[in-house]
Amino acid sequence: MTPPEKTIEIENLRLAYGVKEVIHSVTFDIYRNEIFGIIGPSQSGKTSLLRCLNRTIDFVSNATVSGTIRVDGADISRIKDIYALRRKIGMVAPLPVGLPLSIYDNVAFAPRSVGLTKKDDLDEIVERCLKQAALWDEVKDRLGTLGTALSGGQQQRLTIARALSHQPQILCLDEFSIAIDPVTTMRIEDVLKELRNDITIILVTNLTQQARRLADRTMFLCNGDCIELDSTENIFSDNPQYAKTYEYVNGIFG
Amino acid sequence: MNDTADSTLKNTLPQRQFLSIAMENLLELIIRLSGISAIIFVLAIFFFVFREALPIFFSDHFDLAKFLFNTQWYPTSEVNVRYGTFALTFGSISVTFLAMIIAVPFGLGSAIFISEFCGPKMKESLKIIIELLAAIPSVVWGFIGLTVMSRIIVSLTGAPVGVNLLNGGLILALMSVPIIVSISEDALKAVPDSYREAALALGATKWQIIYRVLLPSAKNGLLAAVLLGIGRAVGETMAVLMATGHAVQIPHGPLDSVRTLTANIAAELGEASAGSDHYHVLFLTGILLFIITFAVNLTADLVIRGIRRK
Incomplete structure (x- = not known):
């Protein structure tokens, strides 16, 4: 069996806000077309890690990043077209951020940013992404209304559609389900399982069971340290490598 | 229990x-x-x-249509008294219009720079300086218009007099820029950072974020800023009295002198004897001014509602 192809390689990544280091030298790889779960208590650096990936961390004025992150072999700290990198990585934030635009414009935002203006193409992208995010049937008759007027769960699916609109190769979901009801969550989880055939998914979640349901491999991150990274099966088994993992996964600690 | x-x-x-x-x-x-x-x-x-x-x-000498649409303003004439305020209204509107053409792009640009581009230290000092600019009394602005600006205009354009529409417009623009800047900066600051981050994560450039996310979401505040600027310009009296030349005429170009409604009231009310027609007609001019500013505010309100409904 050939070793799986790496799409993201992270080496000795450290991140500090001011003098406080929040990620202490983590090293791991993410393989192509896997669902990579990241679990861990709050304040352990999960969101910060994602922000390093698409370099939106650059806009936090007191953040210092060291170590290397390679996406498809290219060191992102030296990358020239930062916007292309961000389009390659779709990002879904924990609380839905509907831009104050219509539903259609929300999804068409990224394609338009790269200069796609033909109505037919945009229509096609909007329809495809909204269908992928399981939102199309609910909004197809009112694409012109404000995205912020949708319900919380619909807005979250809108942000997922938006993250898919620039055809990312990597989709990062940061606790996407905290604002959505369980039924919709399950629908989106089904969508994610389908998407796995085409793209790599990084799933940050506080719901350990969600990682268990979806992820191929899971990393347990705690206070900025990678405690354990293994196949999801092993992480959630009765005897993972570290006792701390067992305690967190089973709700004894954390 | x-x-x-x-x-x-x-x-x-x-x-x-x-x-x-x-x-x-x-x-x-x-x-x-x-x-x-x-x-x-x-x-x-x-x-x-x-x-x-x-x-x-x-009064026998008064006709409302002439008051509104005649350009002849001879309130103290012995033989033929005429109370036409059209030139004054036109003066007010043209000075304000010119001022806004200059002040709105500068004000908005400066607000965008302060809120999105410059570093924290620069931001603090710029904000303090702009507030200082807003604190300069209008008579000082008038003085600058009358002396400094008028000389510059004469030497640059060769106009016969330096106190004219252009001078008044520039002074008014300088006076309204601080208001426009501080209010639009507040409006931009009120746009949640999550919008910026979301657009950023979608691969938008700084400019795309500004004109496709920030400006649309801050439009109400920005419009309010522009309207307060207009309000300041329409209502301003002392600075325009000193800078515009105070000649009752329809200007043919920016280098002609004009007189505004406000300056006219300020200059003449002291001389008009209480109870005379002249005195009463100046108060009516005041009401005209009141109606103009009311119309501006009402339009703004309707425009904002229109935007909201979309």
Whole structure:
């Protein structure tokens, strides 16, 4: 069996806000077309890690990043077209951020940013992404209304559609389900399982069971340290490598 | 179980005293009155100004159509008194228009720079300096217009006089820029950072974020900023009185002198004897000004509502 192809390689990544280091030298790889779960208590650096990936961390004025992150072999700290990198990585934030635009414009935002203006193409992208995010049937008759007027769960699916609109190769979901009801969550989880055939998914979640349901491999991150990274099966088994993992996964600690 | 909980509450918490309830009602009354007082003041001002203006409608020399649309303003003529304010209205509007052409792009640009591009230290100092600019008294601005600006205009354009429409417009622009900047900066600051981050994560460039996310979401605040700037420019008196040249005429170009409604009232009210037609007609000019500013505000309100409905 050939070793799986790496799409993201992270080496000795450290991140500090001011003098406080929040990620202490983590090293791991993410393989192509896997669902990579990241679990861990709050304040352990999960969101910060994602922000390093698409370099939106650059806009936090007191953040210092060291170590290397390679996406498809290219060191992102030296990358020239930062916007292309961000389009390659779709990002879904924990609380839905509907831009104050219509539903259609929300999804068409990224394609338009790269200069796609033909109505037919945009229509096609909007329809495809909204269908992928399981939102199309609910909004197809009112694409012109404000995205912020949708319900919380619909807005979250809108942000997922938006993250898919620039055809990312990597989709990062940061606790996407905290604002959505369980039924919709399950629908989106089904969508994610389908998407796995085409793209790599990084799933940050506080719901350990969600990682268990979806992820191929899971990393347990705690206070900025990678405690354990293994196949999801092993992480959630009765005897993972570290006792701390067992305690967190089973709700004894954390 | 619940009964015991209730009884412990009753025992430990003191009863509200009559005095504290009365104080609360009194405070509510005071706040209610302060709210309503705004309406009373506006109506009272309108009433008293209108009362001073009313007798002019019964004068033989007055004709409302001529008052609004005639350009001849000879209020003290012995033989043929004419009260046409069109040149004054046009003067006010043209000076304001010119000022806004200059001040709106500069003000918005500067607000965008302060809120999105410059570093924290630069931001602080710029904001302080802009507030200082807003604190300069209007008579000082008039003085600058009359001396510094007028000389610059004469030497640059070769105009016969330096106090003219251009001068007034520039001075008014300088006066309204600080207001436009500080209010639009507040409006941009009020746009949640999550919008910026979301757009950023979608691969948008700084400019795309500004014109496709920030400006649309801050549009109400930005419009309010522009309208307050217009309000300041229309209502400004002393600076335009000193900088525009004070000649009653329809200007043919930016280098012609003009007179505004406000400057006209300020300059002539002291000379008009109380109770004369001239005196009354100046009050009517005041009402005209009132109506113009009211129309501006109303349009703004309607525009904002229109935007919201979309």
